[in-house]
Amino acid sequence: MPILGIDDTDSKTEMCTTYLTIEILKNTSLDLIGYPKLVRLNPNIPLKTRGNAAISLTLGRGEGEKSTIGMINDDEIHSFARFRDEKLDIDVMSVIEKFSPKDPDTNPAMLINSEKNDEMFYWDAVREFVEYKSVIAAAKGDFRTINGDIGIVGANAAISWPEKNPTYELIAYLDKGKWMGEHFVDDSSSQLIEREFKDTFDNFDFRNNYNAIRPTTKTPVLFGIRGVDPIKLNGLEKYVKSEPYTSYIIYKTNQATDDHLVERSIGESAIYNSSIIRGFVSSGPVWNRGGVLTFEITSSGDSITAVAMEPTKEFRTVLSELKKGDEVRVYGGITKVGFINIEKIDIVSVSRIKEVRPPVCSNCKTRMESAGRSAGFRCRKCGAKSKIGETREEKRRIAPGFYEVPIIARRHLARPLKLGIVK
Numbered sequence: 001m002p003i004l005g006i007d008d009t010d011s012k013t014e015m016c017t018t019y020l021t022i023e024i025l026k027n028t029s030l031d032l033i034g035y036p037k038l039v040r041l042n043p044n045i046p047l048k049t050r051g052n053a054a055i056s057l058t059l060g061r062g063e064g065e066k067s068t069i070g071m072i073n074d075d076e077i078h079s080f081a082r083f084r085d086e087k088l089d090i091d092v093m094s095v096i097e098k099f100s101p102k103d104p105d106t107n108p109a110m111l112i113n114s115e116k117n118d119e120m121f122y123w124d125a126v127r128e129f130v131e132y133k134s135v136i137a138a139a140k141g142d143f144r145t146i147n148g149d150i151g152i153v154g155a156n157a158a159i160s161w162p163e164k165n166p167t168y169e170l171i172a173y174l175d176k177g178k179w180m181g182e183h184f185v186d187d188s189s190s191q192l193i194e195r196e197f198k199d200t201f202d203n204f205d206f207r208n209n210y211n212a213i214r215p216t217t218k219t220p221v222l223f224g225i226r227g228v229d230p231i232k233l234n235g236l237e238k239y240v241k242s243e244p245y246t247s248y249i250i251y252k253t254n255q256a257t258d259d260h261l262v263e264r265s266i267g268e269s270a271i272y273n274s275s276i277i278r279g280f281v282s283s284g285p286v287w288n289r290g291g292v293l294t295f296e297i298t299s300s301g302d303s304i305t306a307v308a309m310e311p312t313k314e315f316r317t318v319l320s321e322l323k324k325g326d327e328v329r330v331y332g333g334i335t336k337v338g339f340i341n342i343e344k345i346d347i348v349s350v351s352r353i354k355e356v357r358p359p360v361c362s363n364c365k366t367r368m369e370s371a372g373r374s375a376g377f378r379c380r381k382c383g384a385k386s387k388i389g390e391t392r393e394e395k396r397r398i399a400p401g402f403y404e405v406p407i408i409a410r411r412h413l414a415r416p417l418k419l420g421i422v423k
Contacts, residue, residue, distance in 0.1 A: 001033065002088040005111040005141075007041075007054035007154030009096055010219075011103040014180070017055055019173055019220040022072060022247045023099060024057060027090045031062030032079045035069060035230065035252035038169060039158040040412045041125050042260060044272045044333040047150060049106070050217060051412070054154035055251075056161070061086045069234065070170075070249030077249055088112065093144050100146065109151030113141030117160040125157035126260050126413070129272045165422065167201075167256045168230040172222045172237055172248040185214040185223045186241035193225060193239055200227040200236070201256065201416050205407035208313055212407050213240070226255060228419065258415040258423050261331055266302035269340070274333045274413075276423060277304065277340060278348070281326040285319055293319055297328060305339045306330050312342070312405045321398035325351030331414075331423075343414045344404035353394035359386050 004024075009017045021036045037056040041048065062080030070077035092110055100108045117139050124130050130153045136143060139156045143149075174183070187204070190213045194203035202212050203225065213223040222245045227233040230250050237248055260274040269275040282303060284295030291310035296303050308316045319342070322328070329346035358368040361379035368377040368386060376387040404410075404417050415422060 001058060001060045001083065001085045001114055002030075003113050003116065003159050004057045004059070004092060005054060005113075005155035005157075005159035006056075006092075006096065007109055007158065008049060008106060008151030009100040009108045010049045010051065011101040011106045012050050013103075014101050014218055015099065016051060016219045016221050017049075017053055018171055018251065020096060020099060021055060021057060021249060021251075022173055023095050024090070024092060025077060026072060027095060028059060029089055030059040030086055031066075031083065032069075032077065033058040033060045033062065033083045034079060034081065035168070035250060037158055037161060037163070038251035038253040038255070039122070039126075039154075039161045040254055040260075041154050041157060042127060042129070042272065042274070043411050043413060044274060044335050045129060046335075053412075054158035056158035059086070059088065060084060069230070070247065072247045093146070097146055104147070107148040107150040108146045109149065109155045110144045111139070111141045111152065111155040111159060112144075113159060115140075117141065117156060119160050119162040121160035122157045122162065123259075125153055125160075126254070127262055127274065161254060163252065163254075164259075165257050166252050166254065167226060167228055167419075168233050168250055169224050169226045169253050169255065170233050170237060170248060170250045171224045172240070172242075172245040173220045174222050175244075175246045176220070178243075179220050180218045183214065183222055184243045185211060187211045189240040189242070190214070190223075193236060197227070197232070197236060199229045199232045200225060201418060202226055202407050202410060208406055208408045210408040226253075255412045256415045256419055257413060258331075260333075260413045261423055263423070266297075266299055266304045269304070269334055271334055271337050274331075274343075275340065276329055276331050278327070278329045279304075281322050281324055281328060283324065285322055287320070291316070295319065295322055297330060306332070306345075307339050307341050308405075309341065309409075311409045313408065315342075315403065315405045315409070318398065318403050319345070321396070322347075323351055323353055323396070333411075342405070343411060344402060344417070346402050347398065347400045349400055350396050350398060353396070355392050355394060356389040357392065359388065359390045 060083035064082040066078040190204040264275040279297035279299030282298040293308040293316040327348040332340040371378040
């Protein structure tokens with residue numbers, strides 16, 4: 001039973017690694033066992049390609065009941081739960097080489113194994129910076145690469161993913177001759193899916209008028225619909241008004257799992273980590289050039305600057321209501337030492353802001369004025385004095401709870417609040 005892990009077959013401007021699933025299935029006589037896997041890796045790594053996704057396929061000779069999980073032209077793609085072992089019958093590397101961009105920064109890699117590797121390979125690849133040489137030394141299987149070995153990290157992570165708390169994505173692909181053109185996917189289609197199909201997520205951002213099922217770059221992908229139930233996801237492609245596509249398939253994915261996030265102290269958080277950091281707002285928020293909002297959080301004597309970039313849109317307005325003393329848990333990624341880019345925030349508690357002002361004179365019914373530092377207050381008209389001022393508590397415009405970036409700014413791995421909190 002060959003299990004294939006494939007990564008780094010796209011570039012920052014073209015291709016998509018997931019498309020190779022279609023080409024492999026076109027050329028093999030073997031059947032797909034289970035769902036193909038789409039595995040996103042650490043989003044903070046500077047070496048990442050555009051989507052930062054690896055794939056894994058299990059092939060064999062299917063037996064018994066089959067499920068339809070896609071189409072290639074007019075032919076159904078079937079998936080089997082039961083199978084018997086068969087040897088791989090195609091040269092997968094020739095398929096990879098044919099469709100991978102000839103880009104110096106593209107390092108296609110494939111791992112073939114008969115079983116999954118240790119899941120710690122996955123957890124490291126989604127959370128840390130991993131040296132490819134350490135993977136080559138420790139992982140089982142047959143590695144094959146083109147133009148360098150960096151892609152081995154993702155290929156191995158894909159076949160090591162433990163598939164905990166998965167989501168699914170239905171991806172439709174264009175004919176190869178149309179990959180580099182402008183693509184049409186009607187906004188009203190993704191609006192309909194967002195409103196009517198509650199088992200899906202991140203289809204359309206109404207506030208920012210953003211169609212999230214349509215890629216913004218030139219790619220084989222025409223659209224992708226994400227959901228939590230593959231049975232309910234199958235068939236939603238019929239609701240999409242778009243230009244013609246030649247194939248689609250449903251992937252099992254680690255998207256929207258928050259797998260990349262680890263609860264860490266400020267001192268424990270390092271560059272390329274994605275962390276959940278708990279602390280108190282110690283300064284800010286401050287609006288900076290380019291619409292960037294920042295504030296500082298402190299815990300156990302350590303501080304870090306939390307950042308909301310311009311693409312997070314209205315999320316920044318929420319954060320601007322934070323005050324010194326508010327207790328927060330910030331979820332985000334560290335791509336620069338001392339800064340964490342916020343994906344969502346849990347406001348644990350808000351501080352009570354009290355203002356002391358001069359009292360009203362009981363004789364003159366007018367407000368007193370300060371009598372000087374530590375001298376209390378006095379009435380300008382009658383000279384009456386008071387040591388005690390009026391205390392008024394500021395009404396906060398933000399309440400404890402979770403807040404998240406809008407769909408337009410959401411990372412693939414970040415879990416939308418509508419799916420529930422897992423960390």
